[in-house]
Amino acid sequence: MPAKDKFQHLPLPFIAQGKPFIRGMGQPDPRTNENKENRSSHGAAIKRKASQISYFWKERQQERLEEELPEIRTGIPILLEIDPSQDIEFLKNLGFEVISELENGYVIVSNGDDEFAVLNKKVNDFINEVSKNCNTPARIYAFHEDKERFEKICGKRLLDSLDKILEEDICLYDVSISCSGNVFQLERAPQQLEGQTEKEYQESRIYKNWLKKYEAAYDEWDELIYTRQEDFMRFIDAYGGNLVDSFIEGIAGISAFPDSFSTRISINGKCLKDLLYNYSPIYEIELVGELDIVSNQGAPLPVNNDDIQIIPPDEDAPIVTVIDSGIQESHRYIEPAILAEDSLCFVAGTDSVADEVDNGGHGTRVAGAILYPVEIPKTGEYQLPCFIRNMRVLNEDNVHSFKTNIFPPLLIKKAVDKYYLEAKKKSKIFNHSIAEIGACEIKHMSPWASEIDMQSYENDILFIQAAGNIPHMNIRQFLDEGIEYPKYFFDDRSRIANPAQSLQALTVGAISLVSYEDEDQQSIANINEPSAFTRIGSGIWNSVKPDVVEWGGDWIKSKEGNRLSLVPEVCPELLRTSPEGPAYDRDTIGTSFSTPKVSFMAAEIQKLFPKSPALLYRALIAQSAELPISNGRKFGDVKDIVRLVGYGFPNLVKATRNDEYRVTLITEELFEIYEGQAHIFKVPIPKELAEIGDDYKIKLSVTLSYAAKPRNTRRTHSRYLSTWLDWRCSKKGEDSQAFSKRIFETDATVDDDGNFEWFIGERRDWGRAKDFTRSFNTLQKDWAIIRSNELTEAFCVAVRGRKGWDSNIPAKYVLVVTFEAIEEDIEIYEPIRNLIEIELQQIEEEIRLNN
16 A cells, blocks of 8 residues: 555455356347248358359459469458357358458458358258258358448548549558458366366366467467468569568567557559458558647747746656657756656657657647646746656657658557566556547557557556547538537547547547637637547447546637637646747647646556556546536537546546545455456445435445457457456445345346446446446446445445457456545545455455465
């Protein structure tokens, strides 16, 4: 625990673990049963379509041979429509390699046999009903055309430009290649027998047989990734194309995941068309987008002449890595915090780590917002809260610039390698105020976002990510079209920008500082409303994004017409590069500058819990957040509020301490959990709080923050993650024993979501924020207002491990529970603290007796 404090966070008692009872999932699609009832016609239709595809593919390959185009070694690309309720792995038994799972039962597959021998045999068995296990062809509904497949694998920018790209046009593309091969569902390791030692277990035949198959599956993936990389390079080389060199020592120009890899390529239009039509392992390709981090400038103020003494951070203060456009490291207000010996530059043609962006810089402002999150002090002494590491990746135009461009996932990997894995003093917090100019794709997790997710799982780190900005010209366009604030937020063009959809990053949007109006103009947003430029959610798989919001400023709009401008009153106070202007000013806005304010908060939490996982910092920030706006005519219903501001505006005081009327309980250390396991935690409730006659209003908040290993070729959160988690709580009037029995023996789900009116809820049709479910996030916060007499002797929470793509890879998590007497009419901290001490003593005694 941190140093003794009267109202420190309390430990959350872990009381039980076991196998949860979870009811079976959905029923098969009715079309599958219809196909079984019409075996002959359905089977004949499949064979007929396969024959047509075979004929056209052979014809196409003969034409390619005559044109001396590169040989295709990867099979026939096909878009299938299948039973959406079924596990897609059944397709491998029909001779297909699954390339990519899409929405609503669409699957991109490849078939290496242009005669479809395996499929035809299985269809014949289906037609003749040779056995009970011959019905898989009934799950195939349709074969779709190439054009429809293009629409599934091409990003929006590419789709919009596809007809305009000429054969000789050379462009940059981010491309993702599936390497799943014919590896079937990875089996769970056999259970260790009761009384069996670890050595006996690992030497048993059943374990060795399983391990051999498990390692063989990963070996097959590794070998196929290598083979596909070589084959892909051969293919684009034939057209004079190339991978964009990573230039990072020790890192190839490829971002690899368990069953796929992604890279950035430079190719001509002829190569592009050939890839789209014929190279079956591609599951995603997109034109490289521009970044949207150019500062919007107002008129600078006079040069500052403040009498301030700046004190360096404490020696053991946290270190925040700033991945940005460089920093003016000699800046008077920044220099004492800079670890200059660790600075790196990844910009073409220079080794300078300085911030060369015009009109005051960008990275300098970001670093300043971490060190001075509220305002710049003018007099007296000010101790800097943390150290800063400077990783310059953007040039003077605020873009990646090495050679032609750089593949952003490689910079993410390099940052973690350098400042976490290799560093003697590790950075656990990475500020990433960089995003693309347009809305993110939601077909698959992008390589950039996936790399953040992978690094966050494999290492104890937290990326604080900007949600991105709606360009001011786009806002003007919305207004000119008659789409007023805040309605234009709900246009798809306003969705969060890549890589803000990352499930593991803490994504930050922006709200306005003030309400402003004069004779000629006024701010678009009022105080604490979403900034006019901030991008909103939901994220991929309808996840809650942004996670939180902070002050980022706002645009001023003329009362006549739609002219946009800035005035100091609506801008956050930020440092600037000097001496060409003032050392600080109120002259720019953006989520770039709301994001570092949350990085500051994470650093303050790290001071209290330096040995705790970064997942706890994320959880406490979300747990402390409050919605800054309410539902109503202006901002719509509750689900719209969640899309706009996520969990809300975080509060540093609530994130780090309690008071007489508020108590937060945490798992200070990391827990690991596998699929098919459940952990139960207990908050003992004082009698004076749960008395039947009393009726205190209590705000109950629960936050689960977890990480799991990602893979990119599947399109649901449960198949993207190796193991996914959810949480369930005790019902009104349910004691800890009854709750444990329900979790382990009956079923964790109840029709009324635990009787409490949760804000988000377990299912899309529960809670107040309809269409959202907390289970689709790796940051699962929910809250409810309850009556104290609805509680029993304890409030319990179960964390459950659910089936992902590899049940042998655990998820890692922390859990936070908060009780708050919202009318401050009953003191709850001390009574709960006393019961926690008793509970922990009993748990320790039980452990001692069992050992």
